[in-house]
Amino acid sequence: xxxxxxxxxxxxxxxxxxxxxxxxxxxxxxxxxxxxxxxxxxxxxxxxxxxxxxxxxxxxxxxxxxxxxxxxxxxxxxxxxxxxxxxxxxxxxxxxxxxxxxxxxxxxxxxxxxxxxxxxxxxxxxxxxxxxxxxxxxxxxxxxxxxxxxxxxxxxxxxxxxxxxxxxxxxxxxxxxxxxxxxxxxxxxxxxxxxxxxxxxxxxxxxxxxxxxxxxxxxxx
Amino acid sequence: xxxxxxxxxxxxxxxxxxxxxxxxxxxxxxxxxxxxxxxxxxxxxxxxxxxxxxxxxxxxxxxxxxxxxxxxxxxxxxxxxxxxxxxxxxxxxxxxxxxxxxxxxxxxxxxxxxxxxxxxxxxxxxxxxxxxxxxxxxxxxxxxxxxxxxxxxxxxxxxxxxxxxxxxxxxxxxxxxxxxxxxxxxxxxxxxxxxxxxxxxxxxxxxxxxxxxxxxxxxxxxxxxxxxxxxxxxxxxxxxxxxxxxxxxxxxxxxxxxxxxxxxxxxxxxxxxxxxxxxxxxxxxxxxxxxxxxxxxxxxxxxxxxxxxxxxxxxxxxxxxxxxxxxxxxxxxxxxxxxxxxxxxxxxxxxxxxxxxxxxxxxxxxxxxxxxxxxxxxxxxxxxxxxxxxxxxxxxxxxxxxxxxxxxxxxxxxxxxxxxxxxxxxxxxxxxxxxxxxxxxxxxxxxxxxxxxxxxxxxxxxxxxxxxxxxxxxxxxxxxxxxxxxxxxxxxxxxxxxxxxxxxxxxxxxxxxxxxxxxxxxxxxxxxxxxxxxxxxxxxxxxxxxxxxxxxxxxxxxxxxxxxxxxxxxxxxxxxxxxxxxxxxxxxxxxxxxxxxxxxxxxxxxxxxxxxxxxxxxxxxxxxxxxxxxxxxxxxxxxxxxxxxxxxxxxxxxxxxxxxxxxxxxxxxxxxxxxxxxxxxxxxxxxxxxxxxxxxxxxx
Numbered sequence: 001x002x003x004x005x006x007x008x009x010x011x012x013x014x015x016x017x018x019x020x021x022x023x024x025x026x027x028x029x030x031x032x033x034x035x036x037x038x039x040x041x042x043x044x045x046x047x048x049x050x051x052x053x054x055x056x057x058x059x060x061x062x063x064x065x066x067x068x069x070x071x072x073x074x075x076x077x078x079x080x081x082x083x084x085x086x087x088x089x090x091x092x093x094x095x096x097x098x099x100x101x102x103x104x105x106x107x108x109x110x111x112x113x114x115x116x117x118x119x120x121x122x123x124x125x126x127x128x129x130x131x132x133x134x135x136x137x138x139x140x141x142x143x144x145x146x147x148x149x150x151x152x153x154x155x156x157x158x159x160x161x162x163x164x165x166x167x168x169x170x171x172x173x174x175x176x177x178x179x180x181x182x183x184x185x186x187x188x189x190x191x192x193x194x195x196x197x198x199x200x201x202x203x204x205x206x207x208x209x210x211x212x213x214x215x216x217x218x219x220x221x
Numbered sequence: 222x223x224x225x226x227x228x229x230x231x232x233x234x235x236x237x238x239x240x241x242x243x244x245x246x247x248x249x250x251x252x253x254x255x256x257x258x259x260x261x262x263x264x265x266x267x268x269x270x271x272x273x274x275x276x277x278x279x280x281x282x283x284x285x286x287x288x289x290x291x292x293x294x295x296x297x298x299x300x301x302x303x304x305x306x307x308x309x310x311x312x313x314x315x316x317x318x319x320x321x322x323x324x325x326x327x328x329x330x331x332x333x334x335x336x337x338x339x340x341x342x343x344x345x346x347x348x349x350x351x352x353x354x355x356x357x358x359x360x361x362x363x364x365x366x367x368x369x370x371x372x373x374x375x376x377x378x379x380x381x382x383x384x385x386x387x388x389x390x391x392x393x394x395x396x397x398x399x400x401x402x403x404x405x406x407x408x409x410x411x412x413x414x415x416x417x418x419x420x421x422x423x424x425x426x427x428x429x430x431x432x433x434x435x436x437x438x439x440x441x442x443x444x445x446x447x448x449x450x451x452x453x454x455x456x457x458x459x460x461x462x463x464x465x466x467x468x469x470x471x472x473x474x475x476x477x478x479x480x481x482x483x484x485x486x487x488x489x490x491x492x493x494x495x496x497x498x499x500x501x502x503x504x505x506x507x508x509x510x511x512x513x514x515x516x517x518x519x520x521x522x523x524x525x526x527x528x529x530x531x532x533x534x535x536x537x538x539x540x541x542x543x544x545x546x547x548x549x550x551x552x553x554x555x556x557x558x559x560x561x562x563x564x565x566x567x568x569x570x571x572x573x574x575x576x577x578x579x580x581x582x583x584x585x586x587x588x589x590x591x592x593x594x595x596x597x598x599x600x601x602x603x604x605x606x607x608x609x610x611x612x613x614x615x616x617x618x619x620x621x622x623x624x625x626x627x628x629x630x631x632x633x634x635x636x637x638x639x640x641x642x643x644x645x646x647x648x649x650x651x652x653x654x655x656x657x658x659x660x661x662x663x664x665x666x667x668x669x670x671x672x673x674x675x676x677x678x679x680x681x682x683x684x685x686x687x688x689x690x691x692x693x694x695x696x697x698x699x700x701x702x703x704x705x706x707x708x709x710x711x712x713x714x715x716x717x718x719x720x721x722x723x724x725x726x727x728x729x730x731x732x733x734x735x736x737x738x739x740x741x742x743x744x745x746x747x748x749x750x751x752x753x754x755x756x757x758x759x760x761x762x763x764x765x766x767x768x769x770x771x772x773x774x775x776x777x778x779x780x781x782x783x784x785x786x787x788x789x790x791x792x793x794x795x796x797x798x799x800x801x802x803x804x805x806x807x808x809x810x811x812x813x814x815x816x817x818x819x820x821x822x823x824x825x826x827x828x829x830x831x832x833x834x835x836x837x838x839x840x841x842x843x844x845x846x847x848x849x850x851x852x853x854x855x856x857x858x859x860x861x862x863x864x865x866x867x868x869x870x871x872x873x874x875x876x877x878x879x880x881x882x883x884x885x886x887x888x889x890x891x892x893x894x895x896x897x898x899x900x901x902x903x904x905x906x907x908x909x910x911x912x913x914x915x916x917x918x919x920x921x
Contacts, residue, residue: 003406006413056413070412071399078401 004078006056007086014057020050024065037066040076044083052092053084081134088130089123091172092149098136104143108162116169128173141189142182148172159184227291230278230304244286244294244305245273253307256316256345258323258430259382260287263486264391270323270382272345274315278304283315313349320350326361326405327431328377335373336432338445342380363408368398369416370907371423371491373437381407385425385434392488393419394621394641409433416911420614420892423494427477427487438498438904439475443467451810452479454797455493456546456719456790457899458613460593461799462489466497466791466810473497473791473811483594483860484799490614491908492892492899497791499901503774505786506815516784521816521826527783529830531748531766532562540566540741543729544753544771545718545896548795548807549854551787551820552720552729553847554835555752558824561833565735566746569724571754572888573738574680575688575875576714578725584853585865586692586874587725589800590710591675592862597623599711601671603632603647603664605654605695606885607679610640611892612717613800617641630671632664635679635885651687652882655694658701668702675711676704680721681888683714685881692875700872710866716800717888717895719790723798726853751777752820753787755897770823772814775897786817789898793819794840796847796854803860804853 016024027042040062047058054077063073077083084092095101095109113131117124120132139145142158146165149155150172157168159182171178182188190197201207226237231251238247243266245255258270268288275286279295286305294303306312324346331337363376383400386409390396397417402408411417417425426436448467455462455476462485465477476497478489508524509516519527532539541559543552552569559567570576576587591599596619609617617640623629624642631644634654647653647664657665668674678695685691696712698704704711716722724730731737736745744763751757753771759780769781772789790797792813798804813819818826821843828835837843848855893909894900 003408004402069396069399071396074412075399075401079403 004081004085006059007053010056012057014047014051014055014061016046016061017050020046037068037072040066040068040073041080044073044077044080048083053087086121087123089117090128090150091130093117093129093131093169094134094137094147094149095131096135096137096139096143096145096147097133100136100140101144105161106144109144109146109160109165112162112165112169116166126173129169139189142186148178148180155180158182159186227294228302229291229294230302232306232308233304235302238291240290240292242291244275244284244289244291247291248275248286248305248307255286255307256349257287258341258345258380259384261384261387261428264384264387264428267383267387270380271319272316272323272349274312274319276306276309276311276315278306283311316349317351320346321354321356323380324350324354325356325358326377327380328360330378334375334378334432335435335440336378336429340432341430361405366408366410367414367416368411368434369418369422369911370904371437371495372417372426373435373440375433375435376408376410377433378431379409379433380431381409382430383409384428384430385409388425388428389417389419389422391625392618392622393421393424394618395419398425418912420490420492420610421488421618423491424478424488436475436494438495443469443474448474449810451791451808453791453810454805454807455489455496456797456807457490457492457496457896458615459716459719459721459800460484460613460615461719461797461803461805462493462615463805464489464493468791468811471811471814473500483592484801484803485615486619488615488618490892492614492895492905495902495904495908496898497902498904499773499898500789500791502903503897503901504789504814504817505772505774505778505784506817507786508816509781509784511782516781521818524783524785525826525830528768528785528827531768531783532750532827533831534747536563537565537734538745538747539564539749540568540736540746541750541752542571542738542741542754542757543567543569543720543724544571544751544755544777545720546753546790546898547720547724547820548790548793548797549720549723549727549804550795550840550843550847551752551793551824552724552727553850554821554824554843555750556727556729557835557846558828558831558833561828561835562831565732566737566741567729567735568731568738568741569721569727569729570684571738571756572680572684572718573688574684574721575692576680576683576725577689578730579728583865583869583874584726584802584861585710585712585869585871586696587714587716588722588802588861589677589713589715590705590862590866591673591713592801592860593619595862596620596675597627598709599623599629599671599673599675600627601630601632601664601667601673602675602677603668603698604635604640604644605676605678606635606651606682606691606887607677607715608636608638608640608681608887608889609677609679609715610638611889612679612681612887613715614892616715630664630667632667635682636887638887649884650882651682651685651691651694651880651885654691654698655880658698665702668704671702673709673711674702674704675713676702677713677715679715679885679888680717682885684888685883687879687881689876690878690880693873693877694875694880696871696874705866705869705871707867708863710863710869712871714800719797719799722800722802723796723804723854726798726802727851751781753777753897756895770820771897772817773897773901775900777897785823786813786815787820787823788813788817792817793821796844798854799860801860801862802853804855804857806857 027039031038043062063070117129145158164183255273257273259267268285273286274283296303365374389398451466455464463479463481480487510519621642632647633644634648699712742761746765748766750768755776767781768783769777770785791810893905
């Protein structure tokens, strides 16, 4: 981690789009009117999902909507490293560099990033990538791993090595769909080479019974 | 209540303290000193510096004494009272550890730091720290932040106690400072380094336990041990904030607050804090006489002769106008001289406030009767034609405090401005005030239901042509809502001038056949004495011969035909009566500049020239005479509050009559420029320029 500052170049204005507004409404609905400042983190996150990063006009817009002083939203945005304070490439590659991943070869992934993408935190020349090193994301059993954030959402990509990672970046650059989750033969974090949990029906949802979700009308399964 | 008390043992000594006390307060009760950085009595508890660790007997770890309450302590296994140690080896080790951590990233630049010599970190490192550090790593460095013309920053020194953040958020009510980032990279800043605009922002400099936030105008000026310190009273507003004036030789170098729970707690406004800059600028240091349109320096003897010649003319065509910063003694001397000469046109109300005074007028009709501390007892407050944020910034913090902690309801009749707390905007004009009594719902109900309702009337409302009628309407309303009862007097007038209440108590108002300020301005005067009165339309005196007695070359001196240089308030002893009617003693810090004399002495000298020698030769005799004539001034530091409230007929104050349906305008439009001393201060000018919105500048 290092000192976090807002980007030097900022857009003129910020506005939530239609889809974001729906999400904002959902989150604001969760809190009583006088406690609506509680929605500050979801709001920042929605803004980031929309724009790819949190801009200064977005901070002001969110502060105004939540009736918070600007400085309070600014504090939150700089506190959490998950908020990008500068624009990022189409694909944000967050490489875990914490001990388990480091022992399993995250150093190799980082050198790949440096060679292919460039400096940490900067957008690659083709505009497709930005990479950063992050702390443990809790997938140590599948180390080394990255989190990929792009328009499809945030996904873990695990059981990597330099070769697979290069291939992954190639596919992403070419605009191909990539497989999320473990890149090995594993489905999840079971021991390598086990035959348990291999029944495909376990994973397609057909075994699950519909249950009624709490506080909702509908049943899901 | 006895059931709320609990027996605890502090370092083997048994004491009984209230359950709600924190361990830190309990330890202080037992006479122990607990070091602290983030904890401050008047701010919320943060508990992040860990310097106040104490040992709880039976607990595995030390506890932060500022953040734990006595009621949460656990007793011994055999029913012994809970015990804590503040002097044990464990505590010593804990403090040394905390201090070592704090100093990992704190620069050792004390020799070039402005806080050196009065630094909490320095003192506590000496008392509770280790000799050396075990951290060879590099210290972190932090970029300095821009916070405006008042607060200088050296952010590498910051220890993240967040006192400044809590002050601006809680007390000042303008959350502009915050802590961004986290961990080692946490930094204190304003939003995108904008200037802090609160009127109380200077207090964060005092609160900062290290040299991270320092006073920009005072930077590298002096060391605390070089300064002579004088405990005195502020005159920038009518609160009479208790201050300490620090001077080195003839120069006042800074002003700091003193604690007075009844007046300013321990805050002062920025205007108070930086008025000292104005004390060294624009000063009148010798007498001047206007000849052929130009002011020429003359000797005191010639000046007094010229003044005596003019003052010996027709007494009915001579007037004396008192200013906003005069001590009671100089007003007394001026009034005595006026009486000796038969001058009836004297007036202390240069803003034209329609407040009557003198025999037969209850003192309560112009005092802040609830008292400033009493604001905290009020449960509903109505502000009438007043903007306390600029007229008395520290008092506004007190209203905010009671709004925040006691759920006091606030209503406003006047301009809808940001007061740092929520209020109900009841109306804007005088008619809304008069009509409020007849309403049945809304804020009038809140006031009527309140046990201790309060009405604060500003001088902006009273200085209109129908000021006396507005005073009457406010008194009427006060009677209707039961604001005045045996033990509570909620009818309060908030003055803006430090000399106003003293002058009114003295009866410094037109005598029989005399003119008030408006009358004197209509050209009826041959000779006018302006006693530090600068807030007047100077073009309205016609051909009158104007004698200006005062300290600063401001509006009055520009118009004057004769200038008699006087002392500023820091240059003479004097009594000041604040808006509550509290008489306070101000002391001399430095001597008057150049040939300037103490103001009362100027009138004493004039009286001798005129052959009407005043019966006192020194300040002591003057005070004796003052106390003899007006015993009310002898009650030093006493605010009358609700005394005599039972006999006070609030309904009959002012004058009954019609009220013009015009909107109220606050008495102060520019917080930083209310008097000649403040106008001479560069820092305050910078603050004012910062505050002026572009559209306002265009409108002027």
